[in-house]
Amino acid sequence: MPDPTSPLERLRALQGADLPVHGGRTLAYVYDSGEPEVDRVAREAVATYAASNALDPTAFPSLLQMENELVGVACDLLHAPASAVGTVTSGGTESILLAVQGARDSRPDVVRPRMVLPATAHAAFHKAAHYFGVEAVLVPVGADFRADPAAMAAAIDDDTVLVVVSAPSYAHGVVDPVAEVAAAAAARGVRCHVDACIGGWVLPYAARLGRDVRPWTFAVEGVTSISVDTHKYAYAPKGTSVLVHRDAALRRPQFFASAAWPGYTMLNATTQSTRSGGPVAGTWAVVQQIGDEGYLRLAGRALEAVDAIVEMVGAEPALRVVVPPDSTLVTLATDDSCDPFTLTDELVARGWYVQPQLSFGDHGPTIHLSVSAGTLAHVDELRTALHASVAAAQASGPVAVDEQVVAFIEALDPAALGDEDLDGLLAASGLVGTSADGDLELPSRMAEVNAMLDVASPAMREALLVAFLDRLQRPVRGVLR
Ligand SMILES: Cc1ncc(COP(=O)(O)O)c(C=O)c1O
Incomplete structure (x- = not known):
């Protein structure tokens, strides 16, 4: 390869070491619509707004307009009432941090705030616990990997400021019994957050496609906030998520203002202050470009790919799906003839990036697949790669640690x-x-x-x-x- 000279040449050369973000074969970290026009529009919008600053909506009113429209789209998807409000954040973790911080600060009367989490809740809640001094009370899930509503209800006490459920959980891809848990939270006057970061843009379309989706939106009484990541299944460029609250009073403690210094009065809805307009504009443009019918089509493709994967796993005696997927995430386990870590390496070597998940509690290691619409066109290649990878992993045998x-x-x-x-x-x-x-x-x-x-x-x-x-x-x- 010629010695790269310009920064952009160097950039492209460096990028060669990364996982591909297109092609539907990277089954974690990235979400691929499989539609090149979507990526083109995203790139142009991000570039157009890369230097704009969403810090001050009066200085950059176009970003405020785009954010309000994005939150509006999310409200429609999430069956939010007319009172609902929201914030565009930088990603799922920031949405979750803000949900926890807001819940804590809504209860200044509580000295040692706690939040009740199913053991399967995303690690972002542990980060929030760490940052904000909110104790995470972990409740074991049932045999179906879903939150146990009775155990969650029993864990709520006078110091509980938040109860959490997932729709779906990342590690197992199943939707918690949101209605039961939210009812228990409401009965104690406690906020209930639904972490729909990964499923929130797919599940509404799955329901419209006639799939069985248990209730998880604001249509469920007692749900006070929902996070949904646009940089996942809205197929938007990285850097956006939406946090929606049932009403403005619930959002109020999330806001921060400081006039306690000689400069501009700092006024923020998120943990960031200066915020690039790039991801906001990129997300807004992608959401317009794909549109409602487009998302229905893409959800259909992703779910069809999931069905094909479940079927191909069923044809491999060494493999099993840990739990039937509720959405677009598939979790695989192996039998004793091979181990998931070797299988992961074999798949990666064949161009399929899947993500190993380590043993946790009573459960052994597994393999995680976040399936995109862009994966559907390649499921036959995946079937071939999976079959060859299982054979190779069996031939080399499980990795033994001394x-x-x-x-x-x-x-x-x-x-x-x-x-x-x-x-x-x-x-x-x-x-x-x-x-x-x-x-x-x-x-x-x-x-x-x-x-x-x-x-x-x-x-x-x-x-x-x-x-x-x-x-x-x-x-x-x-x-x-
Ligand atoms: C259910 C769930 N919550 C939260 C997150 C965190 O999102 P992010 O990586 O955008 O911060 C993820 C990421 O995969 C997720 O799947």
Whole structure:
């Protein structure tokens, strides 16, 4: 390859190392409509608004207009009442952070605020707990991986400021019994947030397509807020989600103003202050471009692809679908003849990026697939790749972690590990290697690394991965020419 000279050439060369965002074969992180015109419109809109600042709606009224229209579309999808209001945020995690922060600040009378979560709730709620000092009360889910309404109700107490359900949960792709949990929350006067970050733009269309969708929107009494990510199944460019509240009073504690300094009065609806107009404009343009009929068509394709995947998994004796999917997420498990980590590597080697999920509680490791509309055109290739990957994973056999290594890891206290210990562990796990010229090297196959993380406790996984990220994020000096 010629030595790249211009920044854009260099950019494209760098991007070659990334997962493809188009082609429907990357089954986590990205969502592909499969329609090139959607991507073209998104790119142009993002570029047009990249320098605009949504910080001040009086300075950039066009962004306010676009945001109000986007929230309006979300309100229509979510059966929100006329009183509903919302905010465009930067993503699912920010929507969730704000839902938790708002719930906490709506109850200044509570000294030790708590939120009741099904054990399957997204990690963003744990981040919110960490940031905002709200205790996460984790309630085990039922055998069907759905929240247990009676146990959730029993966990609510006088200090509970929020109850959470998912529609659907990320790890298992099932919709919680929202109506029962929301009723229990309402009976105690507690807010109930539905995390529909990943399903909120698909489930309404799934229902319209005649699929069985249990109630989860504002049509359910007691639901006070819903998050839905436009940068997932609205197929918008990265950087937007919508947080909708049933009424303005519920949203009020989310707002922040500060005149306690000599500059402009800071006035924010989100955790960000300066906000790029790019993602807002890109999302607005994509939503217009696809339109209601378009989303119905794309949801139909994604769900058809899910059906095909469930069927192809059924044809592989070594595999099973962990729970029948309620939406566009599929979770796979393997039998003893192969392990999910090797299978993941084999699929990745064949151009299909799937995401390993480590053991948790009583459940073994699984493989996660977020299926896009763009995947449908390629399901026959996936069938071939899956079959060959299972055969290859069976031929190489499950990854075994040395008993002594397991014992060693179990004996360590993650909180007491110093930098040298972590360096040693990262090298031993294969997560971080060093090339001949001393550069940090990432593993090309992850099965051994994942198998090792799988035997580690959640606290040890966190410690190792934080140390890993710390090693990754190191400055590259001398770049400016
Ligand atoms: C159910 C659910 N909630 C929250 C999030 C977090 O969203 P984000 O990665 O946009 O912050 C995700 C992401 O996959 C999700 O699936």
